[in-house]
Amino acid sequence: MDAYKAEQWLRTRATSLHCPACGQKNFNIENTIPMTNTLQEGGHVDYLNGCPLVAVICQNCAHVLFFAAKPMGLA
Numbered sequence: 001m002d003a004y005k006a007e008q009w010l011r012t013r014a015t016s017l018h019c020p021a022c023g024q025k026n027f028n029i030e031n032t033i034p035m036t037n038t039l040q041e042g043g044h045v046d047y048l049n050g051c052p053l054v055a056v057i058c059q060n061c062a063h064v065l066f067f068a069a070k071p072m073g074l075a
Contacts, residue, residue, distance in 0.1 A: 001074060003029040006054050009072045017056075021063040030055035033069050 036050035052075035056065040069075035
């Protein structure tokens with residue numbers, strides 16, 4: 001995952017980004033891409049399909065914000 005590209009994308013589109021838990025404005029971007037799971041009919045969880053995400057973690061309180069990776073060009 002290109003953390004630099006994610007950071008640049010966020011700087012231009014999420015200009016007032018702050019932590020909803022503590023109000024801090026300092027974040028780290030996780031170098032891995034977590035992914036949601038998809039619930040199939042009958043309650044089967046499909047671990048291979050879902051929405052790739054970028055995890056943005058508050059440096060103060062560790063609250064995690066997720067952004068969709070595909071529109072950011074990262075998945």
